[in-house]
Amino acid sequence: MKHIFAQHLSVLRTATRRIFNPPLAGLLNIMVIGIALSLPAGMYVLLQNAQGLVQQLSGTPQISVFLSMDAKADDIEKLRKQLAQHPAVERVEFVPRDQALQQLKQSTGLADVIGGLEKNPLPDAFVIHPKPGNAQTLDKLRTEIGTFPKVEQAQLDSVWAYKLEALLKFATLAVLILASLLSLALIAITFNTIRLQILTQRDEIEVSKLIGASNGFIRRPFLYFGAMQGLLGGIAAYLIITASLALLNRPLNTLSQLYASQFTLHSLNLGDSLSLLLFSLYLGWLGAWLSVARHLAQVEPR
Amino acid sequence: MISFNQVRKRYPGGYEALSNVSFEIAQGEMAFLTGHSGAGKSTLLKLVAAIERPNSGSVLVNNQNVGALKAGALPFLRRNLGIIFQDHKLLFDRNVFDNVLLPLQICGFDHKESAKRVRAALDKVGLLKRERANPIALSGGEQQRLCIARAIVNRPAILLADEPTGNLDADYAQDIMAIFKSFHQVGVTLLISTHDAGVLQDTRVRVLNLRNGVLQTATSP
Ligand SMILES: Nc1ncnc2c1ncn2[C@@H]1O[C@H](COP(=O)(O)OP(=O)(O)OP(=O)(O)O)[C@@H](O)[C@H]1O
Ligand SMILES: [Mg+2]
Numbered sequence: 026m027k028h029i030f031a032q033h034l035s036v037l038r039t040a041t042r043r044i045f046n047p048p049l050a051g052l053l054n055i056m057v058i059g060i061a062l063s064l065p066a067g068m069y070v071l072l073q074n075a076q077g078l079v080q081q082l083s084g085t086p087q088i089s090v091f092l093s094m095d096a097k098a099d100d101i102e103k104l105r106k107q108l109a110q111h112p113a114v115e116r117v118e119f120v121p122r123d124q125a126l127q128q129l130k131q132s133t134g135l136a137d138v139i140g141g142l143e144k145n146p147l148p149d150a151f152v153i154h155p156k157p158g159n160a161q162t163l164d165k166l167r168t169e170i171g172t173f174p175k176v177e178q179a180q181l182d183s184v185w186a187y188k189l190e191a192l193l194k195f196a197t198l199a200v201l202i203l204a205s206l207l208s209l210a211l212i213a214i215t216f217n218t219i220r221l222q223i224l225t226q227r228d229e230i231e232v233s234k235l236i237g238a239s240n241g242f243i244r245r246p247f248l249y250f251g252a253m254q255g256l257l258g259g260i261a262a263y264l265i266i267t268a269s270l271a272l273l274n275r276p277l278n279t280l281s282q283l284y285a286s287q288f289t290l291h292s293l294n295l296g297d298s299l300s301l302l303l304f305s306l307y308l309g310w311l312g313a314w315l316s317v318a319r320h321l322a323q324v325e326p327r
Numbered sequence: 328m329i330s331f332n333q334v335r336k337r338y339p340g341g342y343e344a345l346s347n348v349s350f351e352i353a354q355g356e357m358a359f360l361t362g363h364s365g366a367g368k369s370t371l372l373k374l375v376a377a378i379e380r381p382n383s384g385s386v387l388v389n390n391q392n393v394g395a396l397k398a399g400a401l402p403f404l405r406r407n408l409g410i411i412f413q414d415h416k417l418l419f420d421r422n423v424f425d426n427v428l429l430p431l432q433i434c435g436f437d438h439k440e441s442a443k444r445v446r447a448a449l450d451k452v453g454l455l456k457r458e459r460a461n462p463i464a465l466s467g468g469e470q471q472r473l474c475i476a477r478a479i480v481n482r483p484a485i486l487l488a489d490e491p492t493g494n495l496d497a498d499y500a501q502d503i504m505a506i507f508k509s510f511h512q513v514g515v516t517l518l519i520s521t522h523d524a525g526v527l528q529d530t531r532v533r534v535l536n537l538r539n540g541v542l543q544t545a546t547s548p
Contacts, residue, residue, distance in 0.1 A: 028437030232416050235378065236477075237405035238433045326378055 033245075040249035043222065044257070054218060054254060058305065059261025061211055065204035066293070066301055067266045072197055074290050079189050086182055088167050090151040093177040100175045101149060107173060108151060113166045116154040122147045148177060160187035208308055211258070215251045215312025216319075222247060223320045231326045240321070247317045248310055255309020259302040267292050328354040328485065328516045329375055334384035336370055336540075344370040345540045348384070352518060352533075354484075357511040360520040362537035368520035369413055371537070372487045375518065376408055377401055388485070406434055409478030413489035413520075415470055417462040423449070423473055424458040430481045448480040452506060468499040475506060486510060488519040 045051040090108070092101065101119070108117045125147045130139050155166055163181055170179040223230065226246075233243055270290045281288040293301065329352040336345040344367045352358050360368050373379040374386050377393045386394045393404055418426055427448055431441040449455045452472035457465065462473055471491060478486060488507070492500035500523060511517055536543040 029435070031438060032432070032435065228416075229418055229420070232418060233429065233433060234401075235376070235405065235410065235412070235416065236430050236433060237402045237408075239402045240399075242433055 036246050037249050037253065040246050041253050043246075043250060044254050051254075054214065055257045055261050057214060058211055058255065058258025058309075059265055061207045061214075062258060062262035062301065062305055063265040063269075065200050065207055066262055067269060068200045068203070069197075069297075070266060070270065070293055071290070072193055072200065076190070076193055077291070078288060079186050079193070082186070085154065085157070086163060086186065088153040088155060088163070088170060089180045089182060090153060090170055090173075090176055091178045091180070092149045092151075092175050094148055096149060096175040104173060104175055105151070108153060108170070111166075111170075113156055113158065113162065114153055115156045118152040118154070120150045120152060122149045125150060160191075163187075208304075211255070211305070211308045212312040212315070215254060215309050216316040218254065219247050219251055219313045219316035220320050222250060223317070223324065227324055230321065230324045234324075235326045243321060244314075244317050247321075248313050251313020251316075252306050252310040255312075256302060256306040258309065259305030262305065263293065263298055263301060328352055328356070328389065329518065330387040331371075331374075332385045332387070334374065334381045334386060336367075336374060336379060337382050343540055345374075345381075345537075348537075348540075348542045350535055350542060352516060354516055355511075355514045356533065357507070357517040358519070358533040358535055360518060360535045360537065361522060362520075363522070365539075366537040367540040368537060369489050370540075372410075372489050372518065372520060375485075375487055376410055377404060402433075406430075406481065407483055407485065409481060409483035409486040411471075411474045411478045411486070411488040411491050413493070415474050417470060417473060417477075419461060419463045421461075422458065423454060423460050423462055423465070426462060426473060427477045427480050430477060434481065444480050444482075445476075448476040451479065452476045453502075468495050471495060471499070471503065472506075475503065479510065483515070485516045486518070488517070490520055490522070492521060492523050 044054075092104070096104075105117060105119060108114055122145050126139065126145050129147070153170070155163055158166075167179045167181045170176060230243055270292050274289050277288065277290060331348050331350050334345055334348045335343065337343045348367075348371065360371060362368050370379060374381055374394070375388060377386075377396055381394045384394075385392050388404065389407070391404070396404060418429070424445055427445045428441055431444060436444070446455060446458070449458055452475050454465075454469060454472055454476060457469065462470055465473060475488075475491065478488070486507075491507075492503050495503070507517055507519060
């Protein structure tokens with residue numbers, strides 16, 4: 026058992042040595058794979074960040090319900106019950122007009138202007154926290170509430186967040202398509218590299234066949250070559266993404282400080298990083314496997 | 328051990344390299360294959376190792392019809408054969424030691440046992456001191472002996488040698504024949520092609536003589 030492991034290790038070592046022979050060709054291949062992978066993976070990271078930002082900014086959507094100025098206390102109580110019992114509503118919060126004015130004074134720095142007003146221009150209001158739903162169901166709820174007695178206006182906040190999220194989903198799909206195309210390109214790169222490898226190792230393959238090597242034995246170094254090249258390409262992609270994000274984060278920090286907020290781009294998390302490496306390893310292996318299946322039979326000893 | 332029965336081999340293009348060849352070599356026997364250039368010696372040896380397949384007739388090795396073997400079974404046939412190729416087929420991207428190591432790697436021997444066997448084989452052909460050299464730096468005779476080391480490292484029951492003394496002077500040829508005789512003594516079956524008449528005169532061994540792909544009367548000792 027131990028010596029079988031040692032044999033595989035030695036095949037792996039040989040394969041890795043061949044990747045870098047000649048060194049420049051190997052490095053170029055790895056760089057091409059790295060760039061091809063870092064494009065979709067990097068865009069994926071940016072999208073993840075954008076999604077996080079949207080959630081952070083929007084929170085959960087709310088519906089503000091403004092009452093007409095002539096609403097009396099028992100009207101308000103009736104409406105509160107009606108709203109609270111609605112199946113699509115999670116929680117209801119009453120904001121009296123005086124409190125709203127106080128909040129307005131505090132938060133906007135318009136204290137002087139507001140102080141000069143003769144009477145409070147704000148109506149009483151409810152803030153409704155709906156149960157989770159999509160933009161459509163929320164809009165339906167808003168329209169329905171708008172028809173309730175003594176309701177002047179119902180307004181849906183943060184609906185833009187839903188729209189943006191839909192947009193991000195669309196962008197994610199686009200990234201997925203790009204990733205698929207570039208994966209194909211990666212398989213093609215490996216396919217061709219292995220084809221050249223098989224040509225260079227023609228003598229070895231021929232002699233090995235003549236002295237009793239199984240197909241598995243002959244295939245193994247090429248598969249390891251492909252897998253190793255893929256893995257190294259994945260590592261290159263990881264480094265490219267990490268470095269680019271670090272580069273972007275500096276100006277971004279200055280920018281977000283101007284908006285008095287804290288926002289930094291997060292790089293790939295552990296799971297995503299591992300997925301990236303495993304995926305690139307697998308693609309390399311697949312390209313090699315296809316190439317070997319196609320080209321090895323052409324080397325027949327005479 | 329090796330038996331040909333009415334074997335005919337025609338190469339693509341129509342050239343008939345072997346016609347109606349029948350003979351038998353018993354276990355532990357040493358036989359020489361002679362004939363002019365183009366007589367079909369290499370072709371005959373390739374048929375034994377299933378590198379070429381007969382067009383008709385049967386080639387039996389260990390009672391196995393190797394002409395009908397599936398591709399997947401070929402490795403197991405060849406691991407039991409030691410083959411010395413006419414064109415050497417040495418690998419110049421690795422040193423002498425690693426060339427001899429290859430058959431053992433293929434069979435999956437562990438590292439320590441392999442190294443021991445490789446050195447024993449190199450010692451047998453007198454190349455132990457050159458194990459780190461690249462085969463390209465070896466003389467013709469040394470390359471020839473390296474081929475022998477690679478063919479025997481696996482301790483095969485059958486040894487096929489295609490002109491192992493070709494292009495060598497008499498002294499080297501003598502050395503190599505002596506090595507073969509020592510294998511013969513330990514029970515290895517040998518089939519050696521040669522057109523070196525000198526080698527044949529001083530030994531009383533069996534000779535198979537080919538002429539234009541036809542086996543002439545086989546002489547026995
Ligand atoms: N792959 C091939 N395709 C077509 N013809 C071949 C092929 N290999 C050999 N031949 C022909 O078959 C005949 C026998 O060839 P073979 O190599 O067996 O001769 P040989 O006895 O080994 O000759 P030598 O002593 O020169 O090595 C030759 O005429 C050769 O041209
Ligand atoms: Mg020949």
